[in-house]
Amino acid sequence: xxxxxxxxxxLYGAVTANxxxxxxxxxxxxxxxxxxNGAGKTTLMRILYGMETPTxxxxxxxxxxxYFHNPTDAIAHKIGMVHQHFMLFPAFxxxxxxxxxxxxxxxxxxxxxxxxxxxxxxxxxxxMPIDPWKIVGECSLGMQQRVEILKxxxxxxxxxxxxxxxxxxxxxxxxxxxxxxxxxxxxxxSFILISHKLQEVMGVADxxxxxxxxxxxxxxxxxxxxxxQLSRMxxxxxxxxxxxxxxxxxxxxxxxxxxxxNGHKGKPILSDIxxxxxxxxxxxxxxxxxxxxxxxxxxxSGLSKADSGSIKLLGKELSGKxxxxxRGQGLAHIPEDRYQWGVSKDATVLENGLxxxxxxxxxxxxxxxxxxKEMIGKWVDHFKIKTESLSTKAQxxxxxxxxxxxxxxxxxxxxxxxxxxxxxxxxxxxxxxxIHGELLKRRGEGGAILLVSSELTEIMKLSDRILVMFEGExxxxxxxxxxxxxxxxxxMAGGKAVx
Numbered sequence: 001x002x003x004x005x006x007x008x009x010x011l012y013g014a015v016t017a018n019x020x021x022x023x024x025x026x027x028x029x030x031x032x033x034x035x036x037n038g039a040g041k042t043t044l045m046r047i048l049y050g051m052e053t054p055t056x057x058x059x060x061x062x063x064x065x066x067y068f069h070n071p072t073d074a075i076a077h078k079i080g081m082v083h084q085h086f087m088l089f090p091a092f093x094x095x096x097x098x099x100x101x102x103x104x105x106x107x108x109x110x111x112x113x114x115x116x117x118x119x120x121x122x123x124x125x126x127x128m129p130i131d132p133w134k135i136v137g138e139c140s141l142g143m144q145q146r147v148e149i150l151k152x153x154x155x156x157x158x159x160x161x162x163x164x165x166x167x168x169x170x171x172x173x174x175x176x177x178x179x180x181x182x183x184x185x186x187x188x189x190s191f192i193l194i195s196h197k198l199q200e201v202m203g204v205a206d207x208x209x210x211x212x213x214x215x216x217x218x219x220x221x222x223x224x225x226x227x228x229q230l231s232r233m234x235x236x237x238x239x240x241x242x243x244x245x246x247x248x249x250x251x252x253x254x255x256x257x258x259x260x261x262n263g264h265k266g267k268p269i270l271s272d273i274x275x276x277x278x279x280x281x282x283x284x285x286x287x288x289x290x291x292x293x294x295x296x297x298x299x300x301s302g303l304s305k306a307d308s309g310s311i312k313l314l315g316k317e318l319s320g321k322x323x324x325x326x327r328g329q330g331l332a333h334i335p336e337d338r339y340q341w342g343v344s345k346d347a348t349v350l351e352n353g354l355x356x357x358x359x360x361x362x363x364x365x366x367x368x369x370x371x372x373k374e375m376i377g378k379w380v381d382h383f384k385i386k387t388e389s390l391s392t393k394a395q396x397x398x399x400x401x402x403x404x405x406x407x408x409x410x411x412x413x414x415x416x417x418x419x420x421x422x423x424x425x426x427x428x429x430x431x432x433x434x435i436h437g438e439l440l441k442r443r444g445e446g447g448a449i450l451l452v453s454s455e456l457t458e459i460m461k462l463s464d465r466i467l468v469m470f471e472g473e474x475x476x477x478x479x480x481x482x483x484x485x486x487x488x489x490x491x492m493a494g495g496k497a498v499x
Contacts (some may be wrong), residue, residue, distance in 0.1 A: 001060075002027045002190055003048075003079075003159065008057035010043055015388055017043040018054070019214045025159065030181060030191045032201040035211035035234055035399025036428040038386035041194050042084075044211070045161045048192075049081040050074040070460075078159030082148040084164040084194075084399065084426070088131050090137030093118040097136050098151045122150055141289065142173030143494070149180070153189075160184075164399075165424045171286070171456065171489070175423060178204045196400075196428040198227040210234055235430040242436055242461060245444060249464070250279025251419050253448035254300075259309035261295055261472075269295050269470045270310045273309070278450040282439065284451045284463030284480075286488050292472035293452050294336060297421055299451075301333050302326040313417055327356065332410040336421035336452065338399070342406040345395035349387050350376055352394050353409050373499075379408035382432055400427040407435055418442060421452045436462060456485055470494050 003025050010018040020038045033041045046052040050068030058065050060452060061077050067073045071081070088097050095115040104114035116132035123130045128146050136144060145165060152160055154367050161179075166174045181191055181204060195201050201208060202222055209219040210233040217233045232237050254277040261270035270292050277283045289294050298304040300311055302323040311318040318326050327333070335341035342351045353376040376390060383404040387397055394402060405499065420439060424432045439462060443449055453459050459466055466483050468476040468491040476491040 002029075002062065003026070004060040005048060006058045006060065008044060008047060009055045010040075010047060010052060011055045013388075016214050018047070021057070021211070021214075023209055025190050025192060025215070026150070026206075027158075027190055028185055028188050029206045030185050030193060030204055032193045032195055032205035032208045033211065034195055034198070034201060034208060034230065034428075036430050037196075037398040037404075038428075039211040039234075039428075040214040041211055042163055042398070045081065045163065045192060045194060048074065048081060049161060051081075075155050075157070078156055078158040080152030080155055080163070081161040081491055082145070082152060082163065086144050086145060086148055088136050088144060088497060090135070092136055093132065094130055094134050094136060094139070094147050095132035097147055098122075098132075098154050099139075100151075102155065116176070118154070119150065126180075126187070127154060128180055133181050140173070142169050142176065145169065145173070145177060146180075149461055159190045159192070161192045161194070164196070164197070164426060166200060169454075171454075174200065186432065193274070196426070199218070199232050201230075202227060211457060212236060223471065231429050234428060239429060239433050240437075242433075242439055242440070244462065247280040247444060249281050250446060252276050252278055253314060254450065255310075255312045256313075257302070257310040259296075259306050259311065261304070261306045265336070267479070269472050270299070270306070273472075273474055275467055275474060275477075277450055279416075279446045279448055280443055280448040281464045282443050282451050282460040282462050284453065284466045285469055286453070286456060286459045286466055286492060287469035288492050289454055291469045291492075292336060293421075293469055295472075296469075297333075297336070297419055297450075297452060299333065301419060312472060327413075327415075330416045331419065332413040332415040332417070332423055333419045334407055334410050334423050336425070338402055338406055340424075343394045343402060346393060348393055348443065349380075349385075349405060350390040352405060353379065353390075355409065356413065357409070375412070379405070379412070383408050384430070398429050403427050404431055404435070407438065411438055416448060418447060418449045419452075420449055422454065423451070424453075424455070424458060456488060460485065460486070468492055 001024050005023040008018050008021040021044055023044065035041050043052060047054050050071045050073045066077055098119050099115045104111045115446060119132040128150060130146055136147060165177060169177060178200065185191060193205060205222045207219060208222055208230065210217045210230060212234060257274050259270055259273040263269045273296060285293055298480055299306045302321055305320060313329050313331060316329060354372055375388060380387060385401050385404050387401065403426060424435050439449060451462055460480065463480045466478045466480060466488065467474050468488055470492060
């Protein structure tokens with residue numbers, strides 16, 4: 001056995017993150033670690049990488065017990081970690097990011113040409129082509145993921161921990177990454193894959209360990225299990241099948257007409273965008289990241305201003321209005337990036353939940369603390385948000401629990417129109433079940449929802465109509481019941497729909 005984690009327990013005050021956990025990894029193995037948000041997966045791997053110290057238990061590498069006080073100790077034992085949120089310098093080149101901390105030198109200092117050559121050699125050796133001179137900030141997310149993996153390989157890692165590596169990647173990038181992982185495993189590298197995407201895990205892992213509430217509920221061979229069994233091990237019950245009732249659509253809630261947004265030197269970012277969303281309807285927008293979806297949502301929500309065109313909510317023009325006025329007119333927004341747009345990480349769960357709700361919980365200019373706590377407490381219970389208390393800072397919640405808090409907050413506004421951008425990014429199957437159910441419930445109550453997701457299965461499962469964006473244009477509209485994954489994928493890539 002390459003490494004073993006024996007009887008690992010980690011306590012944070014009264015909270016038990018890991019409870020007597022056993023985990024092992026073989027050389028050349030891809031071992032997936034799955035579980036609900038807050039199950040203790042990342043904590044366990046942070047311990048293995050030296051970012052956390054276990055309260056009790058031992059780590060054994062190549063038959064010898066080791067003690068990691070920091071990541072440098074883990075790297076010295078050839079263990080590397082690629083984090084869920086990339087730790088790269090956007091202004092530096094690919095080569096500079098990969099060799100940082102271990103730079104090749106010449107008599108003048110840092111030898112950039114030598115660094116580029118080493119990175120080029122490394123990328124060829126591991127079958128991960130990359131331009132060493134490209135600025136990281138100009139790279140796609142998939143390419144940045146590759147930079148992170150090459151950085152770990154450059155440090156000499158034989159064991160690589162990947163924390164939710166496909167969370168921000170397109171379907172094509174996901175396939176490329178999983179193929180690269182398989183190839184590296186064939187070359188003798190060993191992987192620990194933290195994930196919540198069961199389909200991907202089943203397709204790439206050799207063994208799968210499931211955690212729930214800080215304990216291991218089982219370790220199985222991927223070839224001897226199923227997604228249904230893994231779901232039960234993760235959430236402790238059978239998931240309820242999603243039912244999308246047929247509802248007669250009502251009147252138009254949002255209408256967008258001939259929207260135009262120009263970028264640098266007048267190049268169109270959004271070109272002649274027109275569509276509508278009715279009551280009792282979810283309209284899904286599919287597209288590879290970077291084709292104008294983000295900019296479209298920013299224009300609709302007032303975060304940026306279009307060059308021309310019209311946006312109407314319940315017949316009233318939104319274009320050029322400030323964000324507060326637009327939200328007051330009946331718009332709620334689940335943003336695609338929860339950290340950048342959705343929360344203040346230094347604020348508490350209570351403070352983040354209160355955002356946008358202050359007017360309805362104020363008497364004589366004073367916030368009514370008891371009703372606020374009651375409201376947010378109900379969200380925590382209903383959405384199963386794992387937090388020590390309402391006073392816990394948002395940065396101490398797992399990504400999935402933070403996502404559920406944002407969704408609860410935005411749904412609680414009860415607005416006629418809701419933007420749901422990547423609503424289940426980084427969440428587990430149990431949370432996904434809750435979120436999908438709530439979106440369909442809002443639709444059934446007369447809500448109009450604009451859904452943007454990089455997950456095609458999510459778009460096809462929830463939408464009544466599907467719009468496809470490519471290079472800032474809507475290139476197709478398909479009724480959900482007639483849509484196929486192949487048809488949508490073709491449109492996403494710039495092709496034409498067949499039939």
